[in-house]
Amino acid sequence: MIKAGIIGSTGYAGQELVRILLQHGEVEIKWYGSRSYIDKKYYDVFRNMFQIVDAKCMDDNMDELASQVDVIFTATPQGLCGNLVNEEILSKVKIIDLSADFRIKDLETYEKWYGIKHGSPQFIDEAVYGLCEINREKIKGARLIANPGCYPTCSTLSIYPLAKEGLIDMNTVIIDAKSGTSGAGRGAKVNNLYCEVNENIKAYGVATHRHTPEIEEQLSYASGQEVKLNFTPHLVPMNRGILITAYANLTREVTYEEVRAIYDSYYKEETFVRVLDQDQTPETRWVEGSNYVDVNFKLDPRTNRVIMMGAMDNLVKGAAGQAVQNMNLLFGFPETKGLMQVPMFP
The missing domain is CATH 3.40.50.720 (NAD(P)-binding Rossmann-like Domain)
Incomplete structure (x- = not known):
């Protein structure tokens, strides 16, 4: 204990x-x-x-x-x-x-x-950046863990395999993100009042959101080159959840099977990253209350782009769950200890 x-x-x-x-x-x-x-x-x-x-x-x-x-x-x-x-x-x-x-x-x-x-x-x-699926071995011996941000966690895990394998042009990455209102914290703010948020969706922090350099830094490590990207978050009227949709040009012609094999090679042993079946898109409702991240991709030969998608609970994998996952690694517990809650629905 x-x-x-x-x-x-x-x-x-x-x-x-x-x-x-x-x-x-x-x-x-x-x-x-x-x-x-x-x-x-x-x-x-x-x-x-x-x-x-x-x-x-x-x-x-x-x-x-x-x-x-x-x-x-x-x-x-x-x-x-x-x-x-x-x-x-x-x-x-x-x-x-x-x-x-x-x-x-x-x-x-x-x-x-x-x-x-x-x-x-x-x-x-x-300090070790505590994205467990990428920095697991470094985390185990650390004194100080920097628990990743919510948007960077979902963005990085969705894009990482293709960035690491050099299949996307990192100068073309655009990330569109949406989050529930709990991501803004519990403090009293006019913009987060029920009447301000309900029946509304809006972009915020356009070209200025402070998670931008964190995402850029992690994808720079993955790709081996300096990354600058557009990241635009949106506030949606729900309590929990993050959905990211990222776009990038492909560096060469690829098939679905080839890209799927890349995602599987990175995540098949990862309990908390679920690569969905072909043509299934991640949804926040299927990860709510859990430490899971659902990811998938869609190739668009018409534009020579790939669309990379991810969904997760911003308070669990995006914050507290990931922190406990880091704690488990630090103290030698099974990494999944205390984190196997099945997603809540409805």
Whole structure:
């Protein structure tokens, strides 16, 4: 049994972490951190936890927390983990950061896109990007994990095999993405009110969304070349889910069977990446509440392009589920431990 602490346990991703860890069987949650609800019963914040969690919310004192637990999850806004972490803390405890503080290796790029000064740039190179299907072996020996963003997870996993194999022209990649409103967090914002979101869909962060450099960096590693792409997210009126549709020119003529074999070679041993049957398109409803990512592709000989598609739950594989998957690798548990929830429907 390992002991875990969560800083930011009352956000949507933090609550999802609690829900998953309570069903893990090998983890005891010792610290429900929440700056907004200190001393308030956790079940008074989330009534689904009534008679399940009796603990009170605590502060974000990482120094004290590091002496009490084996792993700390930081489900917090950008900047907090970077300002709290130090060498003494990392010598005592593993940290899985769900913010963007350690995802991007170039400091100048991080500070430009996120508009804040990094609090501990000395740990950026050490941090391991926690996309388990790609960096599994590096994750196992890490002290500090940068849990990937939701859009980058779905985008990278959908595009990665063809980028890695050189089958797509990386200068032509365009990603169209859609997300449910939980991706915007639990804070009170006018743009996220029911009347603003219901019966509406809109693009946002056009050409400026801060997940863009994260996606570009990961696809640059995959393809072995610098990648610049167009990424346009959209807000849709549903609670959970991400759908990405990515387009790129092919570098040569290929058949369906050839491309399918490539996807299978990368993902046939991956429990949480499901390559769908021919002509089936990923749908958010078939992954909701789960750690699965459904991916597929469609060749378009008329335009010499391939359309790559992916769907997942932004709060599970896009945040809390992936964080637990990383924790399992860090502590030698089966990677799927606590994560085999069947997708919910309806």
